[in-house]
Amino acid sequence: MKRRALVMALLLSAASTTLAIAQSDLKQPSSSDRYVPRLGDIMSAAQRQHQKLxxxxxxxxxxxxxxxxxxLESSLAEAAMMYSGIPVxxxxxxxxxxxxxxxxxxAKDGRKFAKAYASLTEGCNSCHTSMGRSFIAIRVPTGPQPFGNQLFPPQRKP
Ligand code: HEC
Structure with missing residues (x-):
C-alpha cells in the first residue's frame, strides 16, 4: 500500500496532471490475461521518451x-509499480x-529546461548505478539518431 501511495504521488505530480488524456477509454485487460511488460521493455520506452522530450x-x-x-512519467511509475525490487x-x-x-x-524556458533535464538524466543513472546497472549510461541526447541518449563505451565503476 505504501509503495502504491508513493508511486501514485509521483504519477499525480503537476506534470502528469497537465495531460489527462482519456486513458480510461482504453479497456483494461482482465486480470487473468494481463500482460506484464518486462522491465527492460518499459525502460526502452522510457529511453525513447527521454530522447523525444x-x-x-x-x-x-x-x-x-x-x-x-x-x-515518461507513466513509464517510470509503471516500472516502480510492477517491479517491487526497485526501491521506491x-x-x-x-x-x-x-x-x-x-x-x-x-514557462517555455529552454535554459531552465536544459538544467532540469540534466538533473533528470542524472536521476536515471543514479538508479542504474544503485541497482548494479552502471553499464546502462544515459546522457543528454546528442541528436535525433536512435540511442543518441545512451553512452556505449565501458563506464568506470563508481
Ligand atoms: C528506479 C530505478 C530506475 C530509474 C529511475 C531508471 N531506470 Fe532504467 N533501468 C532500471 C533497471 C533496474 C534496469 C535493468 C532492467 C533489467 O535488468 O532487465 C534499467 C534498464 C534501462 C535501460 C536498458 C534497456 C534495454 O533493455 O536495453 C535503459 C535504456 C534505461 N533503463 C533507460 C532509463 C532512462 C532514460 C531513465 C530516466 C528517464 C531510467 N532508465 C530511469 C532502473 C531504473
Whole structure:
C-alpha cells in the first residue's frame, strides 16, 4: 500500500496532471490475461521518451514536450509499480527534477529546461548505478539518431 501511495504521488505530480488524456477509454485487460511488460521493455520506452522530450523541447515544441514528459512519467511509475525490487525512493527522488522539467516547459524556458533535464538524466543513472546497472549510461541526447541518449563505451565503476 505504501509503495502504491508513493508511486501514485509521483504519477499525480503537476506534470502528469497537465495531460489527462482519456486513458480510461482504453479497456483494461482482465486480470487473468494481463500482460506484464518486462522491465527492460518499459525502460526502452522510457529511453525513447527521454530522447523525444529533449528533441521536442530543443525544437520549442512545448506541446509535444508536455506529452513526452507525461509518457515518461507513466513509464517510470509503471516500472516502480510492477517491479517491487526497485526501491521506491529511487523513483520518488525523480519527482523534483520531473517537476522542474514540467515548470520549464510551462514557462517555455529552454535554459531552465536544459538544467532540469540534466538533473533528470542524472536521476536515471543514479538508479542504474544503485541497482548494479552502471553499464546502462544515459546522457543528454546528442541528436535525433536512435540511442543518441545512451553512452556505449565501458563506464568506470563508481
Ligand atoms: C528506479 C530505478 C530506475 C530509474 C529511475 C531508471 N531506470 Fe532504467 N533501468 C532500471 C533497471 C533496474 C534496469 C535493468 C532492467 C533489467 O535488468 O532487465 C534499467 C534498464 C534501462 C535501460 C536498458 C534497456 C534495454 O533493455 O536495453 C535503459 C535504456 C534505461 N533503463 C533507460 C532509463 C532512462 C532514460 C531513465 C530516466 C528517464 C531510467 N532508465 C530511469 C532502473 C531504473
Amino acid at each position: 529533449w528533441l521536442a523541447a530543443t525544437a520549442q515544441n512545448w506541446e509535444l514536450a508536455t506529452y513526452e514528459l507525461g509518457q 525512493s529511487n523513483v520518488t527522488t525523480l519527482k523534483d527534477p520531473l517537476q522542474s522539467v514540467s515548470d520549464a516547459i510551462a
